[in-house]
Amino acid sequence: MARGRDTGGPLLESSQFVKGVGPARQVRLSRLGIERVEDLISHFPRTYYDRRNLSKLSHLVPGTSATFVASVLAVSKRRGRRGRNLLTVAVGDETGILHLVFFNQPYLEKSLRQGSKLIANGEVTSYRGQKQVIAPEFEIIAGELDESLLTAGRIVPVYPLTAGVSHRMMRRIVKAALEKCTHRIPENLPTRVIEQLGFMSRENAFGQIHYPDDWQSLKEATRRFKFEEVFFLHLMLRRRRRNLTRTRERPAIGGPHPLLEAFLDALPFEFTPAQVRVLERIEHAVRGKPGLNLLLQGDVGSGKTVVAIAAMTMAIGKGYQAAMMVPTEILAQQQYERVCGYFSGLNVRTALLIGSMTRRDKDRMHQMISAGEVDLVVGTHALIQEGIDFQKLGLAVIDEQHRFGVKQRATVGTGKLLPHFLVMTATPIPRSLAQTVYGDLDLAVIDELPFGRRRVRTELITDKGREQVFESLRQSLRSGQQAFILYPLVKESERSDLLAATEAFERLQGEELEQFPLGLLHGQMSFDEKAKAVEMFRRGEIASLVTTTVIEVGVDIPNASIMLINNPERFGLAQLHQLRGRVGRGGKEGVCYLLCGEGATERSLKRLHFFARTDDGFKVAEEDLKLRGPGEIWGFRQSGYPSFRLINPLSDNEIVQQSWEVSERLLREDPELTRRENSIVTDYLAMYYSPRMELAEIG
Ligand code: ADP
Ligand code: MG
Numbered sequence: 001m002a003r004g005r006d007t008g009g010p011l012l013e014s015s016q017f018v019k020g021v022g023p024a025r026q027v028r029l030s031r032l033g034i035e036r037v038e039d040l041i042s043h044f045p046r047t048y049y050d051r052r053n054l055s056k057l058s059h060l061v062p063g064t065s066a067t068f069v070a071s072v073l074a075v076s077k078r079r080g081r082r083g084r085n086l087l088t089v090a091v092g093d094e095t096g097i098l099h100l101v102f103f104n105q106p107y108l109e110k111s112l113r114q115g116s117k118l119i120a121n122g123e124v125t126s127y128r129g130q131k132q133v134i135a136p137e138f139e140i141i142a143g144e145l146d147e148s149l150l151t152a153g154r155i156v157p158v159y160p161l162t163a164g165v166s167h168r169m170m171r172r173i174v175k176a177a178l179e180k181c182t183h184r185i186p187e188n189l190p191t192r193v194i195e196q197l198g199f200m201s202r203e204n205a206f207g208q209i210h211y212p213d214d215w216q217s218l219k220e221a222t223r224r225f226k227f228e229e230v231f232f233l234h235l236m237l238r239r240r241r242r243n244l245t246r247t248r249e250r251p252a253i254g255g256p257h258p259l260l261e262a263f264l265d266a267l268p269f270e271f272t273p274a275q276v277r278v279l280e281r282i283e284h285a286v287r288g289k290p291g292l293n294l295l296l297q298g299d300v301g302s303g304k305t306v307v308a309i310a311a312m313t314m315a316i317g318k319g320y321q322a323a324m325m326v327p328t329e330i331l332a333q334q335q336y337e338r339v340c341g342y343f344s345g346l347n348v349r350t351a352l353l354i355g356s357m358t359r360r361d362k363d364r365m366h367q368m369i370s371a372g373e374v375d376l377v378v379g380t381h382a383l384i385q386e387g388i389d390f391q392k393l394g395l396a397v398i399d400e401q402h403r404f405g406v407k408q409r410a411t412v413g414t415g416k417l418l419p420h421f422l423v424m425t426a427t428p429i430p431r432s433l434a435q436t437v438y439g440d441l442d443l444a445v446i447d448e449l450p451f452g453r454r455r456v457r458t459e460l461i462t463d464k465g466r467e468q469v470f471e472s473l474r475q476s477l478r479s480g481q482q483a484f485i486l487y488p489l490v491k492e493s494e495r496s497d498l499l500a501a502t503e504a505f506e507r508l509q510g511e512e513l514e515q516f517p518l519g520l521l522h523g524q525m526s527f528d529e530k531a532k533a534v535e536m537f538r539r540g541e542i543a544s545l546v547t548t549t550v551i552e553v554g555v556d557i558p559n560a561s562i563m564l565i566n567n568p569e570r571f572g573l574a575q576l577h578q579l580r581g582r583v584g585r586g587g588k589e590g591v592c593y594l595l596c597g598e599g600a601t602e603r604s605l606k607r608l609h610f611f612a613r614t615d616d617g618f619k620v621a622e623e624d625l626k627l628r629g630p631g632e633i634w635g636f637r638q639s640g641y642p643s644f645r646l647i648n649p650l651s652d653n654e655i656v657q658q659s660w661e662v663s664e665r666l667l668r669e670d671p672e673l674t675r676r677e678n679s680i681v682t683d684y685l686a687m688y689y690s691p692r693m694e695l696a697e698i699g
Helices: 022-030 037-041 167-180 191-197 202-210 215-247 258-266 273-285 304-317 329-343 359-370 406-410 431-437 463-478 501-510 527-538 573-580 602-613 617-627 630-634 653-669 676-696
Strands: 047-050 065-079 085-092 097-103 117-127 130-134 137-141 155-158 293-298 321-325 350-353 376-379 393-398 420-425 442-446 457-461 482-486 518-521 544-547 560-566 591-595
Touching (some): 202 215, 215 431, 215 653, 215 676, 258 304, 258 329, 293 304, 329 350, 431 653, 457 463, 463 560, 463 591, 501 544, 518 527
Parallel strands (some): 293 442, 321 393, 457 591
Antiparallel strands (some): 117 137
């Protein structure tokens, strides 16, 4: 429908026909993902050079930065101090001479031939009375400089390039593409939104993001495109959520809840006020539409899983099935045992479904689930991978969400009945990011630890302290405590510089910890071997479990009070936080030793110091974010969402917020977006978002 009108126009034509492209160059552009005219004008600069004021060489003043045009007079190459390769290029214009100095870039010699003309900018300095610029940004220019002012006299775009396409060429092509689209770039935001947020028109924004009049206009153009990136996503998420609950029935789970009461009565502890609050919210939401779509955040050990089990009793008590999906088989096994324990006297039929079960067992399990002979299933990805047909799935719980892709959540329960969703994570997500990535979910936080639970004491130890640590470890083990001894996952190539868990195990068994029964747990073991090791540890037959990060998520062994992490500098902070959350769950104080390797850098030590004195998981995650991208921490990189090119959902918090509100209001006033003034939005969504979002469909 969009193509029928002039919404497409030249934008949809092949970029091959843009002036200056042609078939050969088009092949190169394709490598940058550029196929159509719209891709060309959406090929945003990666940075800009300010070339508004060109200076003559004789006017350059040391200590200032400047842009100038000059010709190469001579090039000299030599070895400088400390073996650095030094390239000095004498350039001149009709007023004077200047030296450009490059370190360790000998290949530049090729392009800087005597007589070539260049435009450069950088900081002017003075060395032995000679003006010079060290490591300038520069471009060789051919032909007349002022031709259409693409290279100088303005703020100049610098594009991501590919082999065979120069800066100059790319600028000309993009400029030609923009000219081709003059007055033909359709608006995609309703006039009211544009007015309310003071945006420039879409066409204007395209012009300014490539060739800004000044920095302010660039900022404005960028602000608009950032908004677009998140706004259409928000609209999609909101609409999808609405449509789902309209076409699929949501279980109506109303009170009273005798099974819940029985479950709570049987628990050996009282819920914390935060747990009670969340449970009440869940109870309210599962009564019917729009239902439960909750992202529950809470630090490790704050009691999320118990709340989830309580929620499952509500569904089960009303004749529905409940499923809990967890990221690893070990954890599935453990949670399964946990629910079996809780439900032993309560007439709830529980089942476990994991990938390593035999085909026959799995088939039988599928049958029972679809026949409604099972009330509660705990499982891994196997729950979604195998297309299980639940008879009556009322609630789907997803534990440790950050270990699953967003997409995977979507596929739980695809029957006519739309289950309620409870998604849990121990790696807290800042609000603006959550709204962007999990915009279809409401947010809740358990912000206190169960009464009596103490924080884990964390000690940072460099290699010299190693002996002492093992001495205190032996003491604790003698007094009946248990410890995890953790090594970073070992890749083959790292074998030489890091002790693998197995090697470490043998060494510890022979030396530092020879008097104690040790167990080994790593990723290469079979499920049965893993389960056995965990079980022996739980029963106290093993004093210390030597392991890798397989232990990271959710494993709950109350008597384990010590976590010794080797080479903590190799882990992300959020991950370390998960790890230390494994201990101190019983009555004893938990201790976490971070035993740094010799290779730990100043910077990583600083980071670990911060970690050792910070026990708030939210703060830890924030610090982690400064170092690693959000995708790495929360695992939604390959999630099927459109990627963000300009917006950073964290620092552009305000834009995310505006989009969140504007999208809400727009859909409240015009749920189907059928009003005339909103048709541009519908068209744009249909054309650019719907196909991609199929991938990211949220249950
Ligand atoms: P999470 O899933 O948030 O890491 P869990 O639900 O696994 O936390 O709870 C961690 C441990 O604390 C479990 O052993 C659980 O039985 C216990 N626990 C949970 N809630 C409470 C509470 N309110 N009081 C005491 N212990 C609790
Ligand atoms: Mg948990």
